[in-house]
Every structure is written in C-alpha cells, then in structure tokens.
Amino acid sequence: MAPYESDHSTNAGEAEAEDVRAGRRKAARYVVPVAVMGVAAATIGLVPALADSGDPDLPKISAQQLIEKIAKSDVEQLSGTVKISTDLGLPDLGGLESSFASGAVQGGGSGGSSADPSSKLLELATGTHTLRVAADGPDKAKVSLLDSASEYSVIHNGTDLWGYDSKSNEVYHSTAPKSGTEKGQADVPATPQELADEALKAVDDTTSVTVDGTAQVAGRDAYKLLIKPKQSGTTVGAITIAVDSKTGLPLKFTLTPASGGAAVVDAGFTKVDFSKPAASTFDFTPPKGAKVTEGDDVKAPESSQKSEEDLSKGLEGLKTIGEGWNAIAEFDTGGKGGAGVPSGSSGNSDVDGFLNSLGDQVTGEFGSGTVFSTRLVNALITDDGKVYAGAVTKDALVKAANAAQ
Structure with a gap:
C-alpha cells in the first residue's frame, strides 16, 4: 500500500509542529518494569521479532492524526507475548553476565542477588528472547523472561517490586517507584509503547514524519508511522512504529541504522489481549527455601x-x-x-x-x-x-x- 501523505513535512507550520510535540508528550500511559540495556549509554537493541502478515485496507490518516491517536490511547490493561532479538553489533557476551553481576556486587549495585534486575540486563543485549507481559494500570505489571529450562520475572504490585530467578531460586525485593516519578533501574523502555514514546520525543523540525501504509501485527490491523532524521551524521536510519488502528497502542517498534543491514531495535507483540488480567497474575510470595535479598537495605561500599x-x-x-x-x-x-x-x-x-x-x-x-x-x-x-x-x-x-x- 502506498504511503499516505504527512501533514508534518518540511513546510509544516510552527503551530502544527507544536501540536505534534504536545501530542507525543502525552503518549505514555503505563510503565512495564523490565531491565534491558546495551553497553553504551544504556542503549537497547531489539531485532525484528515477527513478520507482517498482510496490508489491511484502512481509512487514510495523516501523521499528525496518528500521533494524536497514540497520545489519546488509554490502554492500561493487557497481556501478551513480546519476542525480542538483539543486534547491537556487540561480540558474544559468553559468560560475562556473571562477571558484570560480580562487578555490580563489588560496587554494591546488586547486593549479591542473581534476581536483582540489574544483574539480568546483559541477557537481553544479544540473542533472541521471549517476554510474557501483563499490565493493569500504572501500579501492576509483570514481565517474565522465558528460557528453555528456567524463568526470570519482574513483578510490580503496588509499592512492591520483586525479581525472581527460578534457576537459582533467588528473590530480590525493593520498594517500587511511585507512579509519575522517574523510572527506576527495572523500568527501562522495553515494550513497543515505551519505545514509541521515547522516539516521539525526537519529533521536531529535524525530523520527517509520514504514515507509511499499513500492516497486521499479532492479528491486529495497524498503521505504520515512519520517522526519519533529516540530518546527516546520525547513526539512526529510520524508526517505524506499528500503531493499533482501534486502540492507538504501538504494537511494534523497529529502528534501522543509517549503516544499513538488520534492524538494531525492534520489539513486537506476537500475541496481545486487551482484557483485564487476573489479579493473581501480580501476586508473588517467595518460594520456600529461596534466598531473599532486600534491595532497600543494600549499601554500597x-x-x-x-x-x-x-x-x-x-x-x-x-x-x-x-x-x-x-x-x-x-x-x-x-x-x-x-x-x-x-x-x-x-x-x-x-x-x-x-x-x-x-x-x-x-x-x-x-x-x-x-x-x-x-x-x-x-x-x-x-x-x-x-x-x-x-x-x-x-x-x-x-x-x-x-x-x-
């Protein structure tokens, strides 16, 4: 399907540009706590998780209208699966996850617990991973990193933030940041919604924004918002955000580098359900015999x-x-x-x-x-x-x- 014309172009007026900026400033609706990083400047890299399965025939929409649709999205309840692969161009990390965790222990960062989210950061810096996610408003969220033989989960329930590593049977507990405050160490953007909000902050006069047709993601019809830098010298080639046509929720986020090749960042739902998750989804009690580390009590040397x-x-x-x-x-x-x-x-x-x-x-x-x-x-x-x-x-x-x- 041919790209739709954008009303945010090189000749866009100042009033319209301000409307775009105002719209994207309101885009965040909830936070799903999960720790993801790249080595440089806490960068995350997520490579294409799923292929588009058709170009649905949807009513035409301008880039301005699509940004406003994202901003007005009021989705606070969902559950689903996100598939993530990473290609930051880093060498194989091998067993360095434990070395980084050890370094954090020496620095007082992880308190010696393999369940601390900070000790899990590098696992998503390379390779392919599957996340099971659930959210019910800003104070209830769960993200589980699934492995063939184990599972790691971060659970935010009210004032509690839990991390649980089934492989080591270790638990990490700390006080969750209050809603509206800055993100904590476990709240790095990882879902398409969070990544899209970060990308939309870059929409200004140095940016070209268009609607680049449609796609179907996780069985949902979506518009594709295309964001491209007008400047040379940046490593960013383009960002594509697949936006659910009904709810306005970003379903897939793809960042391709200016150097070409595979995407650096791409997070996409393979399954998504907008019904309210069961309250028990966010309940957590440390298993019998588990080692529990209280993060609030850990002091750095x-x-x-x-x-x-x-x-x-x-x-x-x-x-x-x-x-x-x-x-x-x-x-x-x-x-x-x-x-x-x-x-x-x-x-x-x-x-x-x-x-x-x-x-x-x-x-x-x-x-x-x-x-x-x-x-x-x-x-x-x-x-x-x-x-x-x-x-x-x-x-x-x-x-x-x-x-x-």
Whole structure:
C-alpha cells in the first residue's frame, strides 16, 4: 500500500509542529518494569521479532492524526507475548553476565542477588528472547523472561517490586517507584509503547514524519508511522512504529541504522489481549527455601559511593552539543580514565577487558581517548575522564571533543 501523505513535512507550520510535540508528550500511559540495556549509554537493541502478515485496507490518516491517536490511547490493561532479538553489533557476551553481576556486587549495585534486575540486563543485549507481559494500570505489571529450562520475572504490585530467578531460586525485593516519578533501574523502555514514546520525543523540525501504509501485527490491523532524521551524521536510519488502528497502542517498534543491514531495535507483540488480567497474575510470595535479598537495605561500599558521587557531580554539569538527531551529551566522570575507561568502572578485569575490546583509540586536539561503539550509540571517553555520547558517528564525537577545548 502506498504511503499516505504527512501533514508534518518540511513546510509544516510552527503551530502544527507544536501540536505534534504536545501530542507525543502525552503518549505514555503505563510503565512495564523490565531491565534491558546495551553497553553504551544504556542503549537497547531489539531485532525484528515477527513478520507482517498482510496490508489491511484502512481509512487514510495523516501523521499528525496518528500521533494524536497514540497520545489519546488509554490502554492500561493487557497481556501478551513480546519476542525480542538483539543486534547491537556487540561480540558474544559468553559468560560475562556473571562477571558484570560480580562487578555490580563489588560496587554494591546488586547486593549479591542473581534476581536483582540489574544483574539480568546483559541477557537481553544479544540473542533472541521471549517476554510474557501483563499490565493493569500504572501500579501492576509483570514481565517474565522465558528460557528453555528456567524463568526470570519482574513483578510490580503496588509499592512492591520483586525479581525472581527460578534457576537459582533467588528473590530480590525493593520498594517500587511511585507512579509519575522517574523510572527506576527495572523500568527501562522495553515494550513497543515505551519505545514509541521515547522516539516521539525526537519529533521536531529535524525530523520527517509520514504514515507509511499499513500492516497486521499479532492479528491486529495497524498503521505504520515512519520517522526519519533529516540530518546527516546520525547513526539512526529510520524508526517505524506499528500503531493499533482501534486502540492507538504501538504494537511494534523497529529502528534501522543509517549503516544499513538488520534492524538494531525492534520489539513486537506476537500475541496481545486487551482484557483485564487476573489479579493473581501480580501476586508473588517467595518460594520456600529461596534466598531473599532486600534491595532497600543494600549499601554500597565507600569506594563505590565516592565513584558515584564523582559521576553525579559530572552529570550536574551535563551539556548538550548540537541539536536533534545529532545531539551529543557531554559530561565529566570526575576522574582520569585508565586505557580509556573512566575511574569508577566495574573493577572486574573480565568486564573491563570486554569493554576495552569494544573501543578504538583516538587522538585529537582534545588529547587521547577511546570510542566505544555499537550500531546505534557511540561514546568517546577521554583519558582525562570526559565523556561525549550520542547516536552519532565516531568522527562527530571527535569533532565535538576538539571543539570543546
């Protein structure tokens, strides 16, 4: 089906552009807690999970109207299955998940529990995964990472946030962040809805937005919203969001890189049901004999606290270089880096060796440093502890560091 014309084009008026921005600011409706990350700047990469199964014949709609449809979506109850594959261009992590978890323990981050969401982050950084999800409003959600022989679940029920690893029979418990507050460590965007909301924040005059036909996802008729940067120099090629034609809920999110090839980010429902999940879905009691770690009681050692304080001070002075898709975040880690890795890194030789394997040594007017690269986000860490990061090319980072001198 041919693409529909967008009313958000190069010649769009200021009033209309503001309407678009206002619409996408209202797009988030609920939060499903799940931990997902990539190595650089907490980037996530999710590769095509399911194929479209037909192009339904739907009434024409403009990009502005479709964005408003997403913003007005009031879906708060659902259950379903999301299939995720990851292709950030990272090397095989092998058994490094345990090394990263060990590093977090030394830094006080995981408290020694394999059930802590932060110790599960890297499992979704590579490979193919299936998530079973359920939500009932902003205070009840469950995400289960299914494996052939085990299951890991994060459950948010009222004021409680639970993590359970059936393989190790360990439980992690902490206080859930209040609704409307900033996301906690287990609340990184992972569903199509959350990813779409993040993408729509980028809709401005540096962006082309069109409706690119229709698709059928998880048995639902959907429109495809196509978001493309107008700027060169960004690593983002295009973002496609499949939006349910009836509810306005994003059903599938795909991000393809400017370099071409497989998608970097794609999260899609394979099954979805908008009926109210059973209340028992969100009940959790630690199994008999399980080791329970109370996250609120875990305290970081003084060395880790000092590193976090230094980083916090650096982030207070965070600056943004450039605009739109070429924006680069600049901040100071508060200390010199060793071999391009800033002080306050994991302290684990396996982890640090892995991070260094991702890096390319660079020099310029700024001095020297290391660029850590994925297919989406790149970060330059100078030897004196400054960081430049963004969805831009390596050359753009070096140029920004030179200009900052």
